[in-house]
Amino acid sequence: MEEQSGFARTVTARAPGKINVSFECGDPREDGFHPVATLYLAVGLDEEVTARHRDDGEIAAELDDASSIAVDQASFPVGADNLAVKAALALRDATGVHAGADLRILKRVPIAGGMGGGSADAAAALVACNALWETRLSRQDLASIAAGLGSDVPFALFGGAAVGLGRGEDLAPVPLRTESHWVLIPASYGLSTPKVYQELDRQRERADVSVPAPQEVSPEVLHALLEGDPLKLAASVHNDLTPASIALAPELAHVIERTEEAGAHKTLVSGSGPTLACIAHSSAHAERISMQIRDELDLQTIVVSAPAAGASILPNCGAV
Incomplete structure (x- = not known):
């Protein structure tokens, strides 16, 4: 892999979509969030994020033309409204690294479909940029950042199956032996x-x-x-x-x-x-x-x- 400015030039990561096998929801808390108890299940439908190093320190997203679902290019967020960009910015803030990235997102999970596609983008961006920028955070450290991005982002980091409490970010893994x-x-x-x-x-x-x-x-x-x-x-x-x-x-x-x-x-x-x-x-x-x-x-x-x-x-x- 080509190296420049001390960083790898590109890293690609994938993260899974999810379904909620069970979802119970209480009345909203004082902070506006609804407390939940859910059984997450990661499924074999991935999002991919390719992070390419930028020397100018900017972070921006673009849609991969090979995406298998229809996406309106005109409405696709490329800046801080994109959860993958938010994830990269949060990682940079947490580590103090001075670096940028272009994030090319290959979408397979239905948009606004209840399967956590945006959360998968964020999780993949965290993992890709952690490697690209050589920030070397542990998976638990990344999960702490993920919890601030959205309720489903920590689960997309860990995958498998898990019980989620709180907003869904408080995870307890469920070890499955069957498909x-x-x-x-x-x-x-x-x-x-x-x-x-x-x-x-x-x-x-x-x-x-x-x-x-x-x-x-x-x-x-x-x-x-x-x-x-x-x-x-x-x-x-x-x-x-x-x-x-x-x-x-x-x-x-x-x-x-x-x-x-x-x-x-x-x-x-x-x-x-x-x-x-x-x-x-x-x-x-x-x-x-x-x-x-x-x-x-x-x-x-x-x-x-x-x-x-x-x-x-x-x-x-x-x-x-």
Whole structure:
């Protein structure tokens, strides 16, 4: 690899998207954040960030033309509004390094889809710039920076499966020994996470319901995932945000019903949506469900397995 100004010229890192197998949410705290108890699962659908050293100290993002999802170039944020840029700036502030980078982002995770694509970009940017700038922070140090960037960014760093408490950033790893299989259905539109939470608050206010901060995820869903039993998992998954997501995108209810008729054990809204995740029994079953959904509903599908590893440097690009 070419060297210049003491730094490697480019480093590429990848980080996984996620689904929330379980998501419980309390009423908003004084700081405005909702306390959650969620079961994160990293899936085999990655974002990639290639960090190229800049001598002028600037940090900017650009979209990789090879991205597999449709992205409006005109609205793609290239400055501090981009979470990957925020991550690089936060790393620089934390370490005092005087360096810049161009961040080329290859997107595969649906945008505003409830799968943490922006969080994966941030995690990949942290790992890539940590190697590019030779700041040599540990994974735990990077996680501390990640927690200040967004609730899902720490999980994208570690991947696998984990219980998330607090805002979701307080992680307890869940050691999985079995693989699960999923069919993802991205929507042609996005849902704003803050707007979904606002709708949830309105629904609870209208129903005069108060929900305390959850302290743990359901033991049933945790055991089902640990056992690798897709039928038990289908019977135990839950997402408190689903009614709010459906209120903002009513067509989701119809798609959920039709996908379960097509053979999915269960179809759930991932996070705040609108991406849907269908539980399959095996990889072959997932392929059959995917084909039927495409043929009968004319919807895009992505077959993935889980768990997936956390953010990492791609081969021949160094290590963190």
